[in-house]
Amino acid sequence: MKIIKLTTYRVPPRWMLLKIETDEGIVGWGEPVIEGRARTVEAAVHEMTPFLIGQDPGRINDLWQAMYRGGFYRGGAILMSAIAGIDQALWDIKGKALGVPVYDLLGGRVRDKMKMYSWVGGDRPLDVIAGIRKLREVGIDTFKMNGTEELRMLDSARAVDQAVGRIAEIREAFGNDIEFGIDFHGRVAAPMAKVLLRALEPYRPLFVEEPVLAEQAEYYPRLAESTSIPLAAGERMYSRFEFKRVLEQGGLAILQPDLSHAGGITECVKIAAMAEAYDVAVAPHCPLGPVALAACLHLDFVSHNAVLQEQSMGIHYNQGAELLDYVINKDDFRMDGGYIAALTKPGLGVEVDEERVLEASKNAPDWRNPLWRHEDGSVAEW
Ligand SMILES: O=C(O)C(=O)C[C@@H](O)[C@H](O)CO
Numbered sequence: 001m002k003i004i005k006l007t008t009y010r011v012p013p014r015w016m017l018l019k020i021e022t023d024e025g026i027v028g029w030g031e032p033v034i035e036g037r038a039r040t041v042e043a044a045v046h047e048m049t050p051f052l053i054g055q056d057p058g059r060i061n062d063l064w065q066a067m068y069r070g071g072f073y074r075g076g077a078i079l080m081s082a083i084a085g086i087d088q089a090l091w092d093i094k095g096k097a098l099g100v101p102v103y104d105l106l107g108g109r110v111r112d113k114m115k116m117y118s119w120v121g122g123d124r125p126l127d128v129i130a131g132i133r134k135l136r137e138v139g140i141d142t143f144k145m146n147g148t149e150e151l152r153m154l155d156s157a158r159a160v161d162q163a164v165g166r167i168a169e170i171r172e173a174f175g176n177d178i179e180f181g182i183d184f185h186g187r188v189a190a191p192m193a194k195v196l197l198r199a200l201e202p203y204r205p206l207f208v209e210e211p212v213l214a215e216q217a218e219y220y221p222r223l224a225e226s227t228s229i230p231l232a233a234g235e236r237m238y239s240r241f242e243f244k245r246v247l248e249q250g251g252l253a254i255l256q257p258d259l260s261h262a263g264g265i266t267e268c269v270k271i272a273a274m275a276e277a278y279d280v281a282v283a284p285h286c287p288l289g290p291v292a293l294a295a296c297l298h299l300d301f302v303s304h305n306a307v308l309q310e311q312s313m314g315i316h317y318n319q320g321a322e323l324l325d326y327v328i329n330k331d332d333f334r335m336d337g338g339y340i341a342a343l344t345k346p347g348l349g350v351e352v353d354e355e356r357v358l359e360a361s362k363n364a365p366d367w368r369n370p371l372w373r374h375e376d377g378s379v380a381e382w
């Protein structure tokens with residue numbers, strides 16, 4: 001079998017889908033994208049195309065190594081997202097060619113269903129209580145929300161009380177009938193992280209995500225010493241070689257690699273295995289589309305230490321299209337009591353509505369995250 005064509009489709013809300021065609025008529029889909037840099041990743045995918053045309057799509061490991069090591073400059077968000085989407089599509093092709101779901105190519109399932117969680121509240125965590133109430137009606141009991149709005153490097157007790165007050169209200173309203181992660185989203189600088197973590201301690205969040213920016217990873221072990229709250233990070237780390245450092249230094253209880261940013265299934269399965277050796281859990285990051293989610297689920301179903309899966313249904317970023325809008329087999333993604341069953345169709349298990357994708361790609365928005373500024377006019381982490 002040979003690869004004959006790669007086609008990219010940037011689609012609302014902010015995703016990109018990649019179609020890889022072969023000379024035997026089998027097609028694979030991937031989702032190479034960096035939110036806000038879709039066109040840059042698109043260029044990176046097309047820079048890799050001349051190498052890929054004519055290759056055997058079944059030699060996934062070799063193609064991965066060639067795409068990664070073949071470039072003198074390697075790694076980083078753009079190149080690893082391009083490789084990720086190509087890798088996903090190659091696994092999709094291989095599964096379809098052999099008539100099995102990807103998890104069966106990876107040794108089979110370690111679980112029967114996977115625990116999912118949903119976002120509540122938006123960029124500025126508002127109406128969180130109402131959001132939780134609504135999702136509980138459909139059996140969701142695990143949530144994630146932003147922990148703060150803009151937060152200065154050294155901010156006030158008032159700002160801390162506002163952030164903590166919201167969490168106190170959640171526990172007041174729902175007790176421990178629900179669980180929730182709090183995403184600091186990199187908005188909290190090192191001087192404030194310990195302050196906020198300590199103030200949140202009594203409310204026992206399930207985890208705090210990106211307690212500081214990924215470029216401040218050396219703080220993870222120090223922050224972990226100051227709190228019992230499990231710390232999580234990984235969406236802005238892009239390869240085993242980055243994750244190995246945080247595993248060696250300690251501090252993270254949960255790794256959150258993004259299957260569309262960290263080199264795809266081939267790379268993230270290795271990251272999950274490395275984490276298991278350190279008794280660290282994995283909870284793949286996925287605020288993206290259906291192909292990215294399917295790739296996450298195949299990792300989840302073969303990783304003993306996979307504990308939670310993010311999915312973007314109803315997420316505040318999905319303006320203009322919802323998680324399953326481009327999927328024909330929507331029922332396969334049904335959540336039951338907050339869990340999802342394994343996708344059983346060959347490959348990734350996503351039947352892409354190609355017509356819908358083609359139509360939507362005709363006027364795809366160039367989504368950008370907002371540029372926030374503090375009251376004094378300086379740039380604030382979004
Ligand atoms: O889902 C998460 O955990 C996030 O932090 C969302 C963030 O990754 C945005 O997708 C960036 O545009």
Ligand SMILES: [Mg+2]
Pocket residue numbers: 183185209210235
């Ligand atoms: Mg996050």
